[in-house]
Amino acid sequence: MDIRYPKARPLLFEAVRVLASSPESIQTRLIDATESLLSVTIDEFACDPELTIKFARILDLIAVDRGDVEATAVETAAHMSDAQAGLIADLVCDFLYEIA
Structure with missing residues (x-):
């Protein structure tokens, strides 16, 4: 059985784990999840326009x-x-x- 989106799934799972398991503020959790989120490439979803x-x-x-997308993301999340x-x-x- 082929796993759909094999590169994106573990990275998104890590982002969700960080968002769900930290006692920090939601902004801090989002900042911590940013590294995983930005490691996912949009090209991985090219076969599905809706997911893209x-x-x-x-x-x-x-x-x-x-x-610098990562620095911008951190700055943006900090002010949300x-x-x-x-x-x-x-x-x-x-x-x-x-995608699961």
């Missing part, structure tokens, strides 16, 4: 690419409200569920 759009939305909410960070965390969890 959903993942692009997550990336857009985390950080607009202005050179709890509701904004929670929305992104929900999107990440939903996305992992969709």
Whole structure:
């Protein structure tokens, strides 16, 4: 049995694990999950346009690419409200569920 999205699944699982298991603020958890999220390439979902759009939305909410995406993502997450960070965390969890 072939595993769909073999590179993305473990990285997204790690991001969800970080989001779910830390006692830190949601913004800090999102910052900690950023490394795993940014390691996933959008090209992995090229065969499914709907997943490509959903993942692009997550990336857009985390950080607009202005050179150093990881630094931008950390800065962006640090200034999010709890509701904004929670929305992104929900999107990440939903996305992992969709590709599982």
